[in-house]
Amino acid sequence: MAVDLRLDEPPVRETRTRSIIGYNGSLKDLTKQGCDGCLKNKNRCFTTGTYCSHLTAITSVLGLPDTLVVDHAPIGCCGVEMIFSGGYSLNQPGPGGEFRDNVRMFTTKFTESDTVFGAAEKLKDTVRGAFERHHPKEIYIATSCTSAIIGEDVGAVAAEMTEELGIPVTMLGAAGMRSRLWSTGFDAFFHSTGKARFKPPVKKEDTIIYAGFASIAQETVAPIFKKLGLDMVFLTAGSTIEDYERASQARVSFGQCDVDDSYILSYLEENYGVKYFHIHQPNGGIGFERFMRDLGAYLKKEDVVEEIIREEREKYAAKIDALKPMLAGKTALVALGSGYVFEMVRMLKELGMEAVHAVSYHYDPLTDASPDRNDRTPVADVRELGMDVSVSVSNAQQMEVYLAVKKYKPDIVITRAHGAGCWAAKVGVPCLDPGLGINIVGYRGLYLFADALASSFRNTAVFDAMKARYQSPFTEEYEALPPTRFYAKGGEESAKEGCHGRGDGSGMGCRYGR
Amino acid sequence: MVAETAAEWDVDMEDKQKYACPEQQRVGCGLAGIYTALSIGGVLPIMHSGPGCIHAISSVLSVANGGQNPVPYMESVVPSSNLSEAEVVFGASDKLRSVLEHSLRYYKAEIFLLVTGCSAEIIGEDVYEIAEQYTTPEKTVLHVPLPGFKGNNVWGHHQVLSALIDGYVEEYGEREVVPKRVNVWGVVPHYDPMWVGTLEKLEALLRRIGLEPNIIYSPWGGIDALKKIPTAEYNLLLSPWTDLDIVKKLERKFDTPYIHFPYMPIGPTAEAELIRKLTETFGLDEAFTESVIKERTDRYFYYFDRNLVWLFDMHNQRSLPREFFTNASASASLSITKYFVSDLGLSPRKIFLPEDVPKKHRKTVKKLFLETAGEYLTEEDIIFTDDGGLFEQYLKDVDQMVRKSAVIGSIWDDITAKKANMPFVSVCAPYGDVLVCDKQYFGTDGALTLMADLYNDAEKKGLVSAVV
Structure with missing residues (x-):
């Protein structure tokens, strides 16, 4: 399915990439079923609160300079802005020594009568008021469950306000209930910003695009690409309008993970010939070498790439080797987003550790890239490295992860942002946020990861203390359950039945063991 | 010396409020009332709402509000039906029943609150019936509608307390009054x-x-x-x-x-x-309570006296803040106004209350501010709004002189105060993504902490200097 930015919002992942949030088995089985087009979602009979595309979409857009978001929603839906966009760590003085402004996020504050009569006029007034107050260069109007349920035509309001205000006013498809995958919000972010900001190329430039949440640590990879004659352009939550305008002129692209960026980078490849590298993510040593060789072959600069690989390997080899004895034989449970979880499993193996279980917060059998729509890094890892691990897929269902931690008894839980680490810590298992984006790229990334792991094992007093005090707030019945208990009987969704190719990219077998 | 006259401060608030469009949110939606439930041991909320509602509310009320999560049921284990499009179209009561049945078996709680968010309320599920059906002598199940389109987290807090009083305390409460x-x-x-x-x-x-x-x-x-x-x-x-x-x-x-x-x-x-x-x-023992007052007041002034050189000599009075703005909840604003006016000798300039105080309470709140600081405030200086950004806009039209006024607010105002180089203290949600731990500004002891926080921020911003 080609990416079409003329639509108001991206088609949801359930249909576009056949994504699932319920599965239990192994990586080999998961990737095989995914490639064969027969992976089914398992429904649950018990769920806890999770995350939604509204939050991922608006927090990404809010980082953009000279931008403003109007949330067409009840008060509350935009609450998440604080943690991602207004926190102290993000409010340090910028390069010019100036403090950043507060993020600009307005809400139409839906009332009960708005849910009955609609709130299009109020939305227009809010857009006008927000524009008058801050004079941004562009405005995004985020939709919500409420605006979607009452069928508000936000796209039409956006078009009308674009005309009236003379700046791009773009709908941001962010109704949380549309998709059960919060990553649909990443697509919505890139869909709307791409729609508002992309321009056709004037000339081709020797640049490489990096797409992701942030461009943090860019200074560590920019010199590497410079050796290949490439300058970096960033499509992240912080990119300027100019960055976007240059995107179509780039030669090649890659991103932090294909979950985040296959949507937009595939669009640039299809429409402007910007070659997208995604089958081998450049994380850790193995990932880096594979990615760089792919890139070198395309650019016909194999020799330069081999030199880069040698240099990077040598730069960190002694440092990594010094840490390895502290990690040898340790086990980990990894609970992360679909784009990162298996990267971490591979990187742990590189360091001599073993992942005993991986919780993937969803799984996409397909990406938006063509022609190899279902050739993803985990698939490549199984094919090329014979990698395998016990896997469950859950949208951050921590009552399951808690039971998995009990079952697999890892030495450490590697996770981020959705609560798994807190419960691991409570029962005495050290937890670690492994970082993401450029900070896990290459041998430098592998070294940082090894260092963080080693320091987690060095002094575990805080976890030991918590374990000694732990009293479960759950019943004995729950504590005795296996982690797969919550799948409803016969919960497989019938919509994705059939294990045959459907002529739309699924079931092509993706070279899996064939 | 204070440069600005009253007339100079008189910016036309009507103009600023021409478009009713709140920004800089300092409240959660009604669903955030679940934090009141999560703060009462043995009570568990079950959310009948969208999948991300828990995160939308947790940011303002939890992690970005002093880094505090509920105990023991952190947000990550709060049951939720995670309504998606299919349930909105075809109904979601089966899903809710299933989540409730399992919650009753898995959590050590006695009172279960089925709280409904916007989508569940719009599709009109009969949750009262489900609550009634699952209530037993051991476990009480109550329904509390908390859609964000009806109110903010303070409204939600009242709804939760009200439901607990009507649905539990009335039935199970002890009745014999215990003196004191x-x-x-x-x-x-x-x-x-x-x-x-x-x-x-x-x-x-x-x-x-x-x-x-x-x-x-x-x-x-x-x-x-x-x-x-x-x-x-x-x-x-x-x-x-x-x-x-x-x-x-x-x-x-x-x-x-x-x-x-x-x-x-x-x-x-x-x-x-x-x-x-x-x-x-x-009817307490007056001699004793007066001795408590004396003991605590003496302690306050002992510590205060230990700061006199810093306060009035090394750093002369000219440069410490002597006026203040609040852009905070009515509760925090009034408490701090009382201390500043009665003890520390600071005067309020304008009181912004961006928590959408219900209309029926505004008269009372206004009266209380005027009783507390009527010498310095007129009715017009007390501004009820749902727009947290109004203060930042107002400040743009105010001349900043040598002596800066203090800003009492939330992390949003920290950024505003930093840019305007004004001394600042965070007192309300969202407090900031830093740890609040057991910090408080209560009574005589807490007042010293508040004074130190305010004056230290002035010092760190380079405002307190004898050579200005």
């Missing part, structure tokens, strides 16, 4: 970033003067404290308007009279007033 027992109200858990530390200090003070405080929130309260609510001799309300409806409800239901002391006391003046008020109401 007093229920404590007015603090909204998790919304007030320092709620735990404040209640801890208050509890100790009330015990010290001979009362038996009943606080329903953790780490003291729980189901037992809920049951004791009707047995109190008085309900003590320590806020300008939050929980006012609750104490009136309790008066109607259980004939318990209430004491409305309109602010959580900060500083020696307010603390002494509270102790005297309680001494009179409960």
Whole structure:
């Protein structure tokens, strides 16, 4: 399915990439079923609160300079802005020594009568008021469950306000209930910003695009690409309008993970010939070498790439080797987003550790890239490295992860942002946020990861203390359950039945063991 | 020397408010009322709402509000039906029943609150029926509608308390009044970033003067404290308007009279007033309570005296803030105004209250501010709004002279104050993504911490200098 930015919002992942949030088995089985087009979602009979595309979409857009978001929603839906966009760590003085402004996020504050009569006029007034107050260069109007349920035509309001205000006013498809995958919000972010900001190329430039949440640590990879004659352009939550305008002129692209960026980078490849590298993510040593060789072959600069690989390997080899004895034989449970979880499993193996279980917060059998729509890094890892691990897929269902931690008894839980680490810590298992984006790229990334792991094992007093005090707030019945208990009987969704190719990219077998 | 005249400060607020478009959110939606439930041991909310609602509310009320999560049920294990498009179209009561049935078996709780968000309310599920059906003598299930389109988290807090009183306390509450027992109200858990530390200090003070405080929130309260609510001799309300409806409800239901002391006391003046008020109401031993006042006031001034060189000599008075703005909850604004006006000698310039105080309470709140600081404020200086960004806009039209006024607000105002180089203290949600731990500004002890926080920020911003 080609990416079409003329639509108001991206088609949801359930249909576009056949994504699932319920599965239990192994990586080999998961990737095989995914490639064969027969992976089914398992429904649950018990769920806890999770995350939604509204939050991922608006927090990404809010980082953009000279931008403003109007949330067409009840008060509350935009609450998440604080943690991602207004926190102290993000409010340090910028390069010019100036403090950043507060993020600009307005809400139409839906009332009960708005849910009955609609709130299009109020939305227009809010857009006008927000524009008058801050004079941004562009405005995004985020939709919500409420605006979607009452069928508000936000796209039409956006078009009308674009005309009236003379700046791009773009709908941001962010109704949380549309998709059960919060990553649909990443697509919505890139869909709307791409729609508002992309321009056709004037000339081709020797640049490489990096797409992701942030461009943090860019200074560590920019010199590497410079050796290949490439300058970096960033499509992240912080990119300027100019960055976007240059995107179509780039030669090649890659991103932090294909979950985040296959949507937009595939669009640039299809429409402007910007070659997208995604089958081998450049994380850790193995990932880096594979990615760089792919890139070198395309650019016909194999020799330069081999030199880069040698240099990077040598730069960190002694440092990594010094840490390895502290990690040898340790086990980990990894609970992360679909784009990162298996990267971490591979990187742990590189360091001599073993992942005993991986919780993937969803799984996409397909990406938006063509022609190899279902050739993803985990698939490549199984094919090329014979990698395998016990896997469950859950949208951050921590009552399951808690039971998995009990079952697999890892030495450490590697996770981020959705609560798994807190419960691991409570029962005495050290937890670690492994970082993401450029900070896990290459041998430098592998070294940082090894260092963080080693320091987690060095002094575990805080976890030991918590374990000694732990009293479960759950019943004995729950504590005795296996982690797969919550799948409803016969919960497989019938919509994705059939294990045959459907002529739309699924079931092509993706070279899996064939 | 203060450069600005009253007329110069008189920016046309009507103009700024021409477009009703709130930014800089300082509240959660109604669903955030679940934090009140999560603060009472033995009570578990079950969300019948979208999948991300828990995160939308947790940012303002939890992690970005002093880094505090609920205990023991952190957000990550709060049951939720995670409504998606299919359920909105085809109905979601089966899903809710399933989540409820499992919750009843898995969590060590006695009261389960089925809370409904916007989508569940719009599609109109009959959740009351489900609640009734699953209630047993051991486990109570209640329905609390909390859609964001009906109100913010303070409204949600009232809804949750109201439902617990009607659905549980009325049936299971003990009835025999115990002299000197007093229920404590007015603090909204998790919304007030320092709620735990404040209640801890208050509890100790009330015990010290001979009362038996009943606080329903953790780490003291729980189901037992809920049951004791009707047995109190008085309900003590320590806020300008939050929980006012609750104490009136309790008066109607259980004939318990209430004491409305309109602010959580900060500083020696307010603390002494509270102790005297309680001494009179409960008929406590006056000689003893006066000795407590003296002891605490003496301690305050001992520490204050230790700062005199810093305050009035090394750093001359010209450069310390002598005026202040608040852009904070009515509760925090009034408490701090009382301390600054009565003890520290700062005058309020304008009071912004961006928490959408209900219209019916605005007259009372205005009156309380005028009673507290009427010498410095007119009615027009007290601004009720739902727009947290209004203050930032207002400030753009105010000339900044050598002596900077202080800003009392949330992390949003920290950024505003940094850019304007004004001394700042965070006192309300969202407090910031830093740890609040057991910090509080209660009474005479807390006042010293507040003074230090304010003046230290001025110092760190380079504002306190004898050479300016």
